[in-house]
Amino acid sequence: MEQFLINPDCMVYDNHPVTLTGEPFHYCPGCGHGVIHKVLMEVVRDLGIQEEVIGVAPVGCSVFAYHYMNVDMQEAAHGRASAVATAIKRVRPQNYVFSYQGDGDLAAIGTAETIHTVNRGENILMVFVNNAIYGMTGGQMAPTSLIGMKTATSPYGRDAASMGNPIKITELLAQLPGAYYVARHAVHTPNAVRKLTKAFKNAFEYQKLNRGTCFIEVVSNCPSGWKMSPVQSIDWIEKNMLPMFPLGDIKVPDPKTGDPVMVKNN
Amino acid sequence: MKTEEIIIAGFGGQGVLSMGQMLAYSALIDNKETSWMPSYGPEMRGGTANCVVIVSDSRISSPLVSKYDTAIILNQPSMEKFEKAVKPGGSLFYEESTIIQPPMRTDINIYRISALREAERLNKKQVANMVMLGAFLEVKPIVQFESILAALKKVLPERHHHLIPINEQALLKGKEIISEYLKEPV
Amino acid sequence: MEKQELKGKEIKLMKGNEALAEAAIRAGLDAYFGYPITPQSEVMEYLTENIPLRRGLVLQAESEVASINMVYGAAGAGARVMTSSSSPGMSLMQEGISYIASAQLPCLLVNVMRGGPGLGTIQPSQGDYFQAVKGGGHGDYKLFTLAPSTVQEMVDFVFEGFKMAEKYRVPAMLLADGALGQMMEKVELPAEGQFPHVIPDWATTGKKEGRKQNVITSLFIQPEKMEQINLDLQAKYKAMEIEVKSESINTEDADLILVAFGLVARICMKAAELAREKGIKVGVIRPITLFPFPTEVLNTTADRVKKFLVVEMNAGQMVEDVRLSINGKADVQFYGRMGGMIPNPEEILTKLESMMK
Numbered sequence: 001m002e003q004f005l006i007n008p009d010c011m012v013y014d015n016h017p018v019t020l021t022g023e024p025f026h027y028c029p030g031c032g033h034g035v036i037h038k039v040l041m042e043v044v045r046d047l048g049i050q051e052e053v054i055g056v057a058p059v060g061c062s063v064f065a066y067h068y069m070n071v072d073m074q075e076a077a078h079g080r081a082s083a084v085a086t087a088i089k090r091v092r093p094q095n096y097v098f099s100y101q102g103d104g105d106l107a108a109i110g111t112a113e114t115i116h117t118v119n120r121g122e123n124i125l126m127v128f129v130n131n132a133i134y135g136m137t138g139g140q141m142a143p144t145s146l147i148g149m150k151t152a153t154s155p156y157g158r159d160a161a162s163m164g165n166p167i168k169i170t171e172l173l174a175q176l177p178g179a180y181y182v183a184r185h186a187v188h189t190p191n192a193v194r195k196l197t198k199a200f201k202n203a204f205e206y207q208k209l210n211r212g213t214c215f216i217e218v219v220s221n222c223p224s225g226w227k228m229s230p231v232q233s234i235d236w237i238e239k240n241m242l243p244m245f246p247l248g249d250i251k252v253p254d255p256k257t258g259d260p261v262m263v264k265n266n
Numbered sequence: 267m268k269t270e271e272i273i274i275a276g277f278g279g280q281g282v283l284s285m286g287q288m289l290a291y292s293a294l295i296d297n298k299e300t301s302w303m304p305s306y307g308p309e310m311r312g313g314t315a316n317c318v319v320i321v322s323d324s325r326i327s328s329p330l331v332s333k334y335d336t337a338i339i340l341n342q343p344s345m346e347k348f349e350k351a352v353k354p355g356g357s358l359f360y361e362e363s364t365i366i367q368p369p370m371r372t373d374i375n376i377y378r379i380s381a382l383r384e385a386e387r388l389n390k391k392q393v394a395n396m397v398m399l400g401a402f403l404e405v406k407p408i409v410q411f412e413s414i415l416a417a418l419k420k421v422l423p424e425r426h427h428h429l430i431p432i433n434e435q436a437l438l439k440g441k442e443i444i445s446e447y448l449k450e451p452v
Numbered sequence: 453m454e455k456q457e458l459k460g461k462e463i464k465l466m467k468g469n470e471a472l473a474e475a476a477i478r479a480g481l482d483a484y485f486g487y488p489i490t491p492q493s494e495v496m497e498y499l500t501e502n503i504p505l506r507r508g509l510v511l512q513a514e515s516e517v518a519s520i521n522m523v524y525g526a527a528g529a530g531a532r533v534m535t536s537s538s539s540p541g542m543s544l545m546q547e548g549i550s551y552i553a554s555a556q557l558p559c560l561l562v563n564v565m566r567g568g569p570g571l572g573t574i575q576p577s578q579g580d581y582f583q584a585v586k587g588g589g590h591g592d593y594k595l596f597t598l599a600p601s602t603v604q605e606m607v608d609f610v611f612e613g614f615k616m617a618e619k620y621r622v623p624a625m626l627l628a629d630g631a632l633g634q635m636m637e638k639v640e641l642p643a644e645g646q647f648p649h650v651i652p653d654w655a656t657t658g659k660k661e662g663r664k665q666n667v668i669t670s671l672f673i674q675p676e677k678m679e680q681i682n683l684d685l686q687a688k689y690k691a692m693e694i695e696v697k698s699e700s701i702n703t704e705d706a707d708l709i710l711v712a713f714g715l716v717a718r719i720c721m722k723a724a725e726l727a728r729e730k731g732i733k734v735g736v737i738r739p740i741t742l743f744p745f746p747t748e749v750l751n752t753t754a755d756r757v758k759k760f761l762v763v764e765m766n767a768g769q770m771v772e773d774v775r776l777s778i779n780g781k782a783d784v785q786f787y788g789r790m791g792g793m794i795p796n797p798e799e800i801l802t803k804l805e806s807m808m809k
Contacts, residue, residue: 021665052658054529057669066667072656074528075669077551080521083513087525088656090509091483091533095658113521116514287465287636294465294638302465302636306491306574328722329635329715332796420465 017045021070028135030230032220033061035187036129036196037068040098043200044071053096054088056081060102061135079110082117085124096207098125104134107143107169114169121178121212125203128170128215130245131222139225143167146240151225166244170217174251180212180260182251186219188234192247206253212260219245268323270408271331273348275316276340276364281395284421285338286317288399291417292409293321301329314343321408336406338398342366359402361394377401377444384439390429393436400440405448411437462641468606469494469633471641472536472562472626475610477506478644482531484510485522489541490574491630492564496536506644516541520548527557528668530655532614536562538630539580540571542588549623550589554670554681558617560610561595562626564633567792575792576630578714581769584627585743592682594689595625597742599713603637611647618649620692627742629765631794632715689744698746699738700753702728706735708759708804711750711774713739716763716795723763723800730801732808742770747777754781759807763800764788 016022019041025034044053050071057065059078066073076084081099089097106114106128117126133151134140140153144166148157158166174182181203185196196218203214219241221233228236249263272289276282286302293300304317318334320326337348339360345367352358354373361381362368369376381397403411418433466474473495476484484503486496499510513519519535526533537545542563552559565580567573584597596616598609606628613624651657659665672678701721703709708727710720717738724734737753739746754760760782762771771786778784787803789795 051660054656054658056525063671066665066669070659070665072659072666073668074525074656075555075667075671076524077521077547080518080524080548083518083521084525084528086511087483087485087522087531087533088529090511090522091526091529091531092657112514113518116518290636291465294463300465300638303631304634306630306634326637326718327725328719328797329637330631330719330794330796331722332798 017042019045019050019070020068023067025068026064027061028222028224030221030223030233031061032131032187032218033129035193036127036218036220037062037065039187039193039197040100040127040200041069041071043197043204047201047204049096049204052094053098054092056085056088056097056099058099058101058105059136060105062100062102062129063136065100079105079108080113081105082110082122082124082126083113085126086117086120086122089122089124093123096125096204097123098127100127101129102135103128103130103132103142103144107167111169115173115176118173118213118215119176119178121180123207123210123212125200125207125214125216128217129220130217131220131225132166132241133222133225135222135225139222139227143169144245146244168245170215170250173215174262178212179215179251181206181214181253182216183249184217184219184245184247186237186242186247188219188221188237209258211253211258217245219247269326270321270336270406271334272319272321272336272338273316273334273351274319274338274340275314275344275348276361278313278315280315280340281392282315282340283317285395285399286319287421288414288417289319289321289409291420292413295413295416296409298323298409299326301326303329314341316344336402338402340364340395340398345369357405359398359405361398377405377447379440379443379447381440384443385436388432388435388439390432390436393433396433396436397440397443400437401444402440403437404441404444462643464639464641465636466603466639467494467634467636468603468628469564470498471603471639472606472610472628472633473498473502474641475607476534476560477502477508478642479611479614479647480532480645480649481508481534482649483508483526483533484535485513485519485526485533486535486537487513487516487519487541489516489538491566491576492536492538492562492633494633495562495564516544517548520545520552523559523561524548524552524555524557524668527552527559528555528656530651530657532618532649534560534562536564538564538566538574539568539577542580542583546583546589549595550587550591550593551670552623553589553593553595553685554591555668556621556685557623557668558614558621559623560613560617560626561623562628565627565629567790573792574630576632576715576765576794577790577792578629578716578765578769579767579790580627581742581764581766584625585745585773593685594743595623596620596692596695597625597627599627599740599742600632601714601717601738603632603635604639606632607639607641611642614647616692616695620688622688622692627714629715630792693744695741696744696746696748697740698749699740700749701736701738703735703737703753703757705733706757707733708735708761708807709753709757710734710736710761710763710800710804711739711770712736712763713742713770716765719795719797720763720800722797723804726797726801727804730805732804734804739770745773745777747773750774750777751779751781754778758782760784761800761803761807762786763795765794766790
């Protein structure tokens, strides 16, 4: 009777789809990356586009994304995933192209590439995983670390005056005319996962329209870097991350015209 | 002719570089070897500009040389720099109104050309460079005159092609005045 | 550029930078990514004007850093791809080039060198020899490096560069200088469409049913694997030695050999002519490939000739490889100009005369 312990509707994990290689994730217990990988690849499977997808992996915890995602992939230099993805899409416009980056990669070292890729309206999906910390290098301050947040390089807490403010790059990018679909999601609850699934699906479908860049931020956690248990980290997302990084659509295509419009209250 | 090494020097805007390009294009049309090496960079904008053109019957080794068979000089700073760079027995053509201190050497052939005055008589002072070029080619016909006319079409941007006749006139004027100049007792 | 038919061949008078760009289109370039920098901006200007009317794509990136990573992406997706820049821009690209070398992606890189260090000058230089032939970025890798000395070679080496890059799956470097980029010469252009490109089976083109996923990466985190990759790369660089090219002019009877690459080699040829007029028997050896380096020809020439003069537009870079090649068999001296200054034949002659005293 074990299967009834979990309500099937709440299942975010079933046997791995063909779009995952089956290699066990190396991520820390409770980390959001595994769920995000899974959701992204389930969408690729459900849309039947595995043969057409080319992904770009970042430098950061998800540097080995290509070990898990069973699609053609390129590993980019730190910060340059969107430049690499730009070129792939330009020379292979018939393919679906996505990049997958963390906050340091996308919003610190790669800011120039990020902004210009979206500004050119490259017809790619950019997945931005924001866990407010540098996980791979051992928990240093990220561009999105919250004010007061203690990290290896802000041991007394992030101080805005000397260390700058957490950057809301998603809102910033939504302003650019090249951005077609911009949304912020999370993976800390089954409901959030379902919404993210839908968002990824939308993004790949929009890519066929050649209307511009789809940008999806996923607010995630880093129990190891945050020095918390996975459960505590979920709570911390709710209490601290979401007030700073509210979830929802930021820019969406108008259902009538198809033109991208900013969503109110964002 | 075996090899003719030419420096053309003046201010940016006097058509120094395009004169050189016309020579190079003409040499190409005449099926000769040629190279055109410009000075480049910010100095082009209002400052001094020059180009080295080599026309030869055989493969050109260095496109840059420091001694020239011919110098065509259109301003005083260039005169100071390049008068001494003309090979003994070589030629120096200069535009008279732009030069304060005329060349002093006695071991080279010096041609003073009133190119600007002639260009002004044609109501187009921009073609002074063509008067200079016409004069040079009359003394040293290293390329065929028809080739120079054909090269005009290549060097002048299409929007300036209506100026081809006036440029031709200026070239012919240069040939004409040098012929008279050569008749004058020195 | 206007064209003219001469004996059935297409002959044009072109600037080095434009000839290079035209050659790239004719070589079947799929994509160019770049960022403007003097003295080679004409390359992208020419491509942006001509590619839309012909074939391929050109994209002005936000920086050299983005450009080189776009080259990585496009090459990884199987395209015939290139970028061009000048010294400071090339420095910015070095990280990406290291990744490209490690991921074993073919592409053509063009450095139209200018004087440095720093922002330096826009005048010609050969100050990036070490950067080009010794790797340039981090780690042990090499670029197949070609040094054109004429505008014609700016054309020919585009084809040669792509050919070598694709044959060995290495980045190829065309190492020119500002003067070569800006000067005009007669060039003979090969017809378009004679250099077909097949998308390699390792490229990321979408994981087709029945084949494993293709991954382009330079990350091999296990030391054993990383060492093996290094060994493979070194074996490849060794195998590339058969592609070495150099030109020897009047070396048979020479008492002194000038060694120079690129434009400087032509200035040396002129200096050698002047020397012979004065009765000094001077020959010239011009390395055409800088990596692989023409060690053999230098070494054998040194069996007979005991004086060598290396001339460069830098503080003495290739001279180190010449000395290694000659390995003490002959006296190797150096004459260089820096910072955008170009040596003239007469000053080289003066140095030659002092060596023959």
